[in-house]
Amino acid sequence: MPQMRRMNTSRISAPHLLVAGLLGLAMIAPFGLAEISANDRPALVTPQAEAAKADKPATPEKETESKDKEKTKAKEAEAKAFKIAEIKISGALTEGAPLEGLFGESSETLFTLIARLDKAATDKDVQTVVIEIGDLTVGRGKLYELRSAIGRVKAAGKDVWAFMDSADTSSYLLASACDKIVMAESGLLMIPGVRAEVWFYKDMLEKLDIEPEVVRIGEFKSAGEPYTRRDMSPEFKKEMDELLDDVYGQIVSTISESRKIPADKVKDLIDTAVFTAEKAKAAGLLDVVAYESDLYKAIKAAHGVETAKLTKNYGKKKADADLSGLNGMITIMNALSGQAPGTKKSSAPKIGILYASGMISTGSSQSSPLSGEVLGSATFIKAVRQLRDDDTVKAVVLRIDSPGGSALASDLMWHELELLKEKKPLVASMSDVAGSGGYYIAMGTQKIYAAPGTVTGSIGVVGGKVALEKMYKNLGVNVVVLERGKNSGVLSTTTGFTETQREATRALMNEIYEQFTTKAAAGRKMEVGKLELLARGRIYSGNRALEIGLVDEIGTLEDAIKGAIALAKIENPAKLERLELPKPGSPLEAFLGPLGAESRIESRLETRIQEFLPAGVLPAIQDQQLLKLLGDQPVLTVMPYRLDLK
16 A cells, blocks of 8 residues: 655645635535625725725615614613503492402402502602592592502602593592593583481381380480481581581592682582583693593603503402312312412511401401491401410501491400500501491500591490381281380380380490490590590591590501501511401302301392392491391490491
8 A cells, every 4th residue: 555645734835725725616616606796705804995884874775774773672662661550449449358369369458459559659660650530439538548649659759640431529539639630521520519318217117117216325326316206306417517517628628729729619619510521621620631542642742752651450469370170170169268378477577457347246247238347346356366466466556447336346346455455556547437336446546547537436325126016016916925024125126115114224325325435535535524525426527536636646547557666666667567357258258148058048138139229229228237236236336327428
């Protein structure tokens, strides 16, 4: 085999390389490289050529393309920079701890809604908040909470717009807290002033041969009047006139201050009562007349931007659960029964929020279409003890939205709160109503906060029963009575009071009234005689209650929480968690009632009856719950609890 000679590359000349290169190109040409154009071949670029290329102007097509890209990037940056948060507000906005788990994510309470507003206030990416106001059915206390939350959004430098299809007084008072108010062109604004409707049932009960027997302590304690009179007593009318004057004055001042309209002109506008959207705008009550589809165009025009990012239902939790298959069925059943996914108990310091909502009664809390919300003393006391015994709870705020009810239940609840107060700070926050028994449970707290329009006071006692003997006779029922003891029939619903029974009842009520006023005087650090003059069943607005010393401050729930934190001397309040009690019942119980066969039947009947009732009839039926209470409880601390201020 011939020996291969090693090539010495150092001896290869430039001509040799040139020949080799040409030979290589010829060999690979068949594979397509021969078709490469001169423009596609890499070129040797000198510094002079690079400079000339930089100075060469771009073609029109490339210049347009570049500008389009720049505009797109600018719009994307603008949309990212300008964010609108939309929050819808409607309905009754109940108070209380929210539901947990699957259904809790879709439910809304007053304070879950306010938490969303507060989130928008602190969200650095949000520039504008839109409040879409629907059919709002809240009282003056809740309105004060909502307006205060909107105020916090504005104080954070955001502008707030309100949009309404139409509006009544409550909706408009909420909207007036915003920077701009927008209404649809076909909408109506109705601000007809203040109207209180008190229904009297004496004639109806007489036709049914039902005879209510009512004894009251305090000339202003008017809760029984709708059943024993055809109209108001002078005392009842006097306190209602004072309350309406106060509420009317608050409406005038709120609109005047919010819309920068003189108070006298506001009164003239209220006397006009009803406005089309255009007329309302001309009067200075609205800013923009536009449909919802044009609302966001108006916002962008006001801010001089072309695009914006809109977040609908801002801050609202979304259900995030897989409901498919067997696991999904288990998730649904757990949610219906009120079972939330297991969570580890937190050891972090907490502020307790204790809700007291509804008519006060003994037993467990419940709710139904015909009776409304009932605050059971057993449910409430269980929650109080849980807060008292939990060492991580550093202070408690009692949130009240109740017209009172059973004197016994109110006192049992008050006593447990006194024991709680011995271990940790306790303050009260009043919502729409905190009267009679609702005031009773507040009077032992260290500090009471109320809204300007809260209805409170009504420190007094009412009692009695319902006599059905005549109705029984008309139905062909004859009741034979055998008794021992001259007052054995004092609680009977068959016959009315005898003189001795009436006196025995009055003596009992006088004693309970004395307990009420004595405890209230001690709680308010006031002489009993002075407090008794303020009592006698008389109701007051929050503003008036502050003037006479029945409450300590005008403020929101957040103000009350800050007050409780100050009393507890907590160093790092930002790290506090909130524990809200009592926890709500399961959605299944809310739909069917308590899980007993008889209760389920009653609840279903109530729901079916409600479906066929004309608007306005259901409240009248709920009024009759007082007659039921008179049969169940001998003495009540309750105010005229269905007070419609429209």
